[in-house]
Amino acid sequence: MFAKIALAVLALAAVACAEPGLPLVAAVPAYVKAVDYHARPHYSFNYGVNDPHTGDHKSQSETRDGDYVKGQYSLLEADGTTRTVDYTADPHHGFNAVVSKSGHAVHPAPSGLRRPRHPRRPVAPLPPPLPTATTANLQPDS
Incomplete structure (x- = not known):
């Protein structure tokens, strides 16, 4: 009798868990x-910047066809x-650049040194250093 009830409960559980469709x-x-x-x-690009406000002047162009790249960039030092850099890159020769x-370089003339606004005051000397223990000062335990 118990086996029949258990079988019926398991059958009901299986039907309840089954999803239609x-x-x-x-x-x-x-x-x-x-x-x-x-x-x-395969790509090709170029751009340039000429900003007199910030002093940023540069340009770049590059072309790639497969594993071969050729390009150039320049900037105002x-x-x-x-400075102009011409470069190429390929699997056989690697990356090569010619700078x-x-x-003409323009360097501003050095200006005279400015004196400090406040006169320098002498600083108090440092106290003498404290003696430190060295191996000569240590006595072996007897």
Whole structure:
């Protein structure tokens, strides 16, 4: 009798847990072979900045075709000269850059030293250092 009741309770639990509309067979995804495709990279850009307010003057241009890159950038140095860097990069030769400077460096004339606003006051001397223990001062325990 107990076995029949237990079987009925288990059957009710199974019916309560079952969800309607579920397929009896699980769908298996179709096998698709993944193929890596790497497009040959190709780009070209250039830009320039000419800001007299901040003194920022620079430009850059670059072109890439596959593994070959060629470019140039230039900037105005603090001394008034223009630094230009022409560079190339490829798998065979690596990265190569040629740096050139144009123009003449302008350095401002040094101005005279300014005197301090307040006269310097003498500082009190430091106290003599305290003696420190050295190996010569230590006596072995007897």
